[in-house]
Amino acid sequence: MTETLTGWAATTKDKPLVQMELPLAQWNEYSVDMNITHCGMCGSDIHTIDEGWGPTAFPCVVGHEIVGVVTRIGDKVTNIKVGDRGGVGPECYSCQKCPTCLEGYQNGCERGYTGTYNGKLPNGDKTYGGYADKWRGDSRWVFKVPDSMSSEDAACFFCAGVTTYAPLKKFNVNEKSIVGVLGIGGLGHFGVLFAKAMGATVVGMSHNDNKKEISKQLGCDDFINTHNESDLARYRKKLTHILCTGTSNDFQWGTFFNLLHVNGNFMNVAAPEWNFPELSPLQLLMSQISISGTAAGPPDIMQEMINFAAEKGLKPWITTYKMSDVNNAISDFRAGKPRFRFVLEN
Amino acid sequence: MTETLTGWAATTKDKPLVQMELPLAQWNEYSVDMNITHCGMCGSDIHTIDEGWGPTAFPCVVGHEIVGVVTRIGDKVTNIKVGDRGGVGPECYSCQKCPTCLEGYQNGCERGYTGTYNGKLPNGDKTYGGYADKWRGDSRWVFKVPDSMSSEDAACFFCAGVTTYAPLKKFNVNEKSIVGVLGIGGLGHFGVLFAKAMGATVVGMSHNDNKKEISKQLGCDDFINTHNESDLARYRKKLTHILCTGTSNDFQWGTFFNLLHVNGNFMNVAAPEWNFPELSPLQLLMSQISISGTAAGPPDIMQEMINFAAEKGLKPWITTYKMSDVNNAISDFRAGKPRFRFVLEN
DSSP: OOOEEEEEEBOSTTSOOEEEEEEOOOOOTTEEEEEEEEEEEOHHHHHHHTTTTSOOOSSBOOOOOEEEEEEEEOTTOOSOOTTOEEEEOSEEEOOSOSHHHHTTOGGGOTTOOEESSSOBOTTSOBOOOSSBSEEEEEGGGOEEOOTTSOHHHHHGGGTHHHHHHHHHHHTTOOTTOEEEEEOOSHHHHHHHHHHHHTTOEEEEEESSSTTHHHHHHHTOSEEEETTOHHHHHHTTTTEEEEEESOOOTTOOHHHHHHHEEEEEEEEEOOOOSSOBOOBOHHHHHHHTOEEEEOOSOOHHHHHHHHHHHHHTTOOOOEEEEEGGGHHHHHHHHHTTOOSSEEEEEO | OOOEEEEEEBOSTTSOOEEEEEEOOOOOTTEEEEEEEEEEEOHHHHHHHTTTTSOOOSSBOOOOSEEEEEEEEOTTOOSOOTTOEEEEOSEEEOOSOSHHHHTTOGGGOTTOOEESSSOBOTTSOBOOOSSBSEEEEEGGGOEEOOTTSOHHHHHGGGTHHHHHHHHHHHTTOOTTOEEEEEOOSHHHHHHHHHHHHTTOEEEEEESSSTTHHHHHHHTOSEEEETTOHHHHHHTTTTEEEEEESOOOTTOOHHHHHHHEEEEEEEEEOOOOSSOBOOBOHHHHHHHTOEEEEOOSOOHHHHHHHHHHHHHTTOOOOEEEEEGGGHHHHHHHHHTTOOSSEEEEEO
């Protein structure tokens, strides 16, 4: 039995990825083996290669928007079977014992969840992601891809999709909602698709007009240039939700407080390299809004999200690259070319 | 018919209040006249006298925790009758036409509500508060004091009470909640009373141990000194809610993020003169908590709050002063003497 994967590994932050044979995690009764067919490219992959969030344990195979075909399952696996297509997102394990895990929020595990790459399992095994031919991991973080959805379309839902679905769901977006999606990029485009599918009126938002046309093509009902006074006046106190998927570093709370309706939600899923500025306690309380953030989603929400996406026939805007062309894909990604997401294909 | 009140007015920010005859607002079919029996002293009163939040339109009679006996009602008044005891809080009018008012959040009126003092009604009349013998205003901002509650106990509920009740109610505090009340002062003490009455476990919180004993006397189940590492460790990820009623200027988000359980709520009702510091978007999303604020409460919540307080037999800790002794009361207030609230009595 093969106990290795062949992956495109980062060996240091300044070199192209190289193909490398690396050990699969130790097999256990909850394990699933998959032959990877597709893997989406996420900003986190590039940040990790670049050590932008701290040291990376090289060699590192990134990729946490994985779809593959299941080739083997452990004795205790019940949620997926050999031949099924499985999806894996950014998390692949958690303690399952802390109160947060037990409440079904494994993505907030109090001991820290294990990332799908650059992580460590309890037995010390390193985790390797989806820029590879094979994946092995715990079935409780593997989700069945619905039959109606192609694997290439499915891949990016497992990170970018759930990252935007989870807050929209948590804060009850529905047909009465008017949702501003701030930042029309990889995450934002999923935000628009999901908010529309939930029945909301959706307003694309960006700090200039560059994304205005493409927002409408994506399905947005309107657009706010956050530096255009007339756009801001038109939506004063109108938005029930703002999904922040990206910000510019001239971000001002006041702009968004003025747009949000009473009891409105500012939901952050972006992780820019700058901080949100100081916050006036008085402004916060007078506006009566909430500021929150969510991190991907726990297993229950992952499966619910992909089922919902399939049921609504959501189709992400993706460009596919051969897995062997990964270094070119990364160059194009760094050049800001995704409209809106890249998928690597074996 | 008397068309004047006699109030204790601030005439400039640096002088004691002086007794002064001032006009009542113009009578209309929604008007209520009350003989004021009690008025609580709120930090906002002192801020307004001191012009801490901007210019004050002197002469100004402050006080927005008013209880009185109704002496006259307009033809369209249905919620209160002559002889009833009425309570008035910090808001006394709003446009009643904007979407926010129509949804029942008049305290977030999009055109700005009218404050009970230092405000202006649509006809241009100035509003005068409760440091006076009489009050006249719109019945829709007058709430019936339940029979079981004394007027002196009732007064402070109309600002400090609702300010803490509203967020606890909005964010669903119940017997499963573990609520940290940050700042054990006038507001915080109401926060403790309400959170306990809602069935929660309540933890007093302050930046040193000075309020530890009094927190327990108030009914807190435990206490966190936010500079004591062992207190912080004991409550790591344990609090479902933090009600921020006051902060010190060394406030750090990380301290509170670490204490809040997944999906926890940091609810601010304090208006200190410093800002909350910069906020890390990544920390915000990883912690999966919400930061919010509420401003007093709309009419429906005001009546609900005072009824709930009466039903639960809540008894605030107050010290009464004769209305004529108001300048001494203000001196004592400035000296930090309230444990926990002052009430002026006619």
